[in-house]
Amino acid sequence: MSETVSGVVKTERRLNGQALLITIDRPERRNAFDGATARALEAAIDEYEADDELRVAVLTGAGPTFSAGQDLKAAAVGDMGASERRGGFGVMAVPPEKPLIAAVEGDALAGGLELCLACDLVVATDATRMGIPEAARALVAMGGGLFRLPKRIPYNIAMELALTGKSLPAEEFHRMGFVNRVVPAGQAVEAALELAADIVKSGPLAVSASKAIVRRSYEWTDEEAWAKQMEFARPAIESDDTQEGIRAFIEKREPQWKGR
Structure with missing residues (x-):
């Protein structure tokens, strides 16, 4: 396991260097975001994104809180939690092309929930509230x-949360399909890494193509989707990995992915 620290964000390589654990490290500010964060x-x-060995990332917060969202003290002096290219919190406008899992300890409210919405999968605890x-x-x-929450949970529930400002426990978000796993407090990262390990077992090109198609599925009609999915699927299905997957299935062994 290797670790790097960049001010208020820490990264560690896990799962034999195939997963990146990203930790927002501002517990004294409840992992709230200013511009530097x-x-x-x-x-x-x-x-x-740049490292081909990394197949999946897990995003979490240091201490008992996932993220309190925008740092309001910073906002009061004009220091907003946004980056130039990826936008809000450095990820909201342009999430990674590869899978990103939120590991939520504590509550995910306001920008904390919106940070989860920039992720593909969510693991939360039985003590977590979201809204x-x-x-x-x-x-x-x-x-x-x-605009993202109504695509992930029923419209009328999203509208109620938006208009009233009330929160719900993670178990409710799990029932509605937004949260993938609910685990005891203190176990979110461990459970998210278990989910990451399942992703690592799949072909990397197929994973990237599948994420790209699922993300864009909201924008396409069925008629458009048949053609447009091929832009993302073709490089995967014409790759060496596809042939390796077929051989491994026939030979009843684990595939050895090369990402090409």
Whole structure:
């Protein structure tokens, strides 16, 4: 396991160097985001994207809180938690092309929930509450919560959360399909890494293609999807890995992926 520290964001390689654990490391500010934290997370996401050995990333927060969202003290002096290229919190506008798993300890409210919405999979604890409380404070959730949440949970529930500002326990979000796993407090990272290990077993090109197609599926009609999916699927299905997967199945052994 190797570790690097970049100010307020820490990265560690796990699963034999195939997974990147990214930790927001501002527990004294409940892992809230100012500009420096957003830029540090963007740099960590860029590191993840650029390294072919890294297949999946897990995003978590140091201490008992996942993230409190925007650092309001920083915002009061004009220091917003955004980076130039990836946008809010250094990930919201341009998430990575490879899978990103949120490992949520404590609550995920406001920007904390919107950070989860920038991830592909979510692991939370039985003590976690989630919501977008901005309207109750005369604010508007502008980190993707108002247009991403209705795509991940039923419309009327998303609308209730948006208009009332109330939160729900992670178990409810699990029942609605937004949270993949609910685990006891203190076990979110471990459970997220177990989920990451399952992803690592799959072909890397197929994983990237599958994520790309699923993410864009909301934008396509069925008629469009038949043709447009091939832009992402073709490089995977024409790869050496596809032939290796077929051989491994026939030979009843574990495949050896090369990512090409």
